[in-house]
Amino acid sequence: MGPQLLLDTSHLMKHVDALDEAVRTHANAQPAARHERIVVDFVQRQCAEIINLGVALGCAAFCMGIVLGVYLLLERL
Structure with missing residues (x-):
């Protein structure tokens, strides 16, 4: 088994993607979908920033x- 990430968001992102799809399909039917969409966008943005930080580090x-x-190589010369 490979090393675990400090912050494993795979299960959360699956849930967020499913919620995003539900919001898109039912956006016209539910006025509360706008609030759900805001949460989905926030989580996706934060996940992207964490990935960018990990890549930079x-x-x-x-x-x-x-x-x-x-x-160290130059020191030995």
Whole structure:
């Protein structure tokens, strides 16, 4: 089994996607769907920001690894 993410949102996102689909199909029938849509948009935006932050941190760690590796190689010369 692979490592678990600190914040696993897969179950939440499945629920949000199902809610999003329900809101889209019943938007005209239910006036409360507007509030649900706001919640869905908020959760999707937050998830995208968390993913962007994770990617940025991963890139920074990779770059720091390269810099540290080059520094250690040059130190041995």
